[in-house]
Amino acid sequence: MTAQTSFDERRYAASVTQTLPQFWARFGGMPDVAGKHILDFGCARGGMVHILLEAGAASACGIDINPDYIAYAREKHANWGDRARFICGDIREQSLEPADIITSCNVMEHVMALPETLRALVNSCRPGGELFIGFSPLWHSPYGHHRLMNTRVPWAHLPRKNRAFLDRLVDEDGSSPETIQELGFNGATPADFRIALKGLPVEIISARRNVATHPLKQIAMKAMLIPSVFPALEKYVTIGIYWHLRRTK
Numbered sequence: 001m002t003a004q005t006s007f008d009e010r011r012y013a014a015s016v017t018q019t020l021p022q023f024w025a026r027f028g029g030m031p032d033v034a035g036k037h038i039l040d041f042g043c044a045r046g047g048m049v050h051i052l053l054e055a056g057a058a059s060a061c062g063i064d065i066n067p068d069y070i071a072y073a074r075e076k077h078a079n080w081g082d083r084a085r086f087i088c089g090d091i092r093e094q095s096l097e098p099a100d101i102i103t104s105c106n107v108m109e110h111v112m113a114l115p116e117t118l119r120a121l122v123n124s125c126r127p128g129g130e131l132f133i134g135f136s137p138l139w140h141s142p143y144g145h146h147r148l149m150n151t152r153v154p155w156a157h158l159p160r161k162n163r164a165f166l167d168r169l170v171d172e173d174g175s176s177p178e179t180i181q182e183l184g185f186n187g188a189t190p191a192d193f194r195i196a197l198k199g200l201p202v203e204i205i206s207a208r209r210n211v212a213t214h215p216l217k218q219i220a221m222k223a224m225l226i227p228s229v230f231p232a233l234e235k236y237v238t239i240g241i242y243w244h245l246r247r248t249k
Helices: 003-025 047-054 067-076 078-083 114-123 190-197 215-224 231-237
Strands: 037-041 059-064 084-088 099-105 125-135 202-209 241-247
Touching: 003 047, 003 067, 003 099, 037 047, 047 059, 047 084, 047 099, 059 067, 059 078, 067 078, 067 084, 078 084, 114 125, 114 190, 190 202, 190 231, 190 241
Parallel strands: 037 059, 037 099, 059 084, 099 125
Antiparallel strands: 125 241, 202 241
8 A cells, every 4th residue: 555545545534434424513414315416516535425325325426626536536436336426627617417415525715716616516406405515714714724834823824914824835946835825725704605605596594603513612613703793803713614505496
């Protein structure tokens, strides 16, 4: 087993046993997927496809722009036959079978063409179908740099218009990235996400922020939102967003 394969296996196992169970816990549990067709947006190595097929989904399709992730996912799930499908590409450029349920875990904070991508995602859901979209941490939150900085100081990545973060990431040539977008962060705020959702043919079943599963952590996360009564502070205290949507037409 190569070092890369070992790394992929560890990350896959962590998603199946930790990240994705926590994702569903934040929605109050996984919905009934028996006999349904699922689309997972930003599927990475395919962990969501795995757990949904095990839960009884008729089929599950994962889509991601990373070819290495897709290659791993296809090999990992070959034993599922036609029930598991993986596509490498931009969802805006695909013609997909409408899904009964769409999932997306920790992806939307990395999507650059946010309104267009979200529209394509909704369009990939059948009328009456449901979408479960959860993502964190947002860029402006205390550790929105995804721990790429070795610091315990909250918001340490934001000073000097993100240069406090970017200047630490020096490559072999001594150069630093010019923007956070080069590193895959869209920098979108909660207001940006609401604007992207506005006008789409969806009913909002729930739209929650800073959701945690442990009772004490939940209290702390909710308390952190208190300053968001001031609009200018909302982006700094919103760590995660969890949407449960239903397509209306």
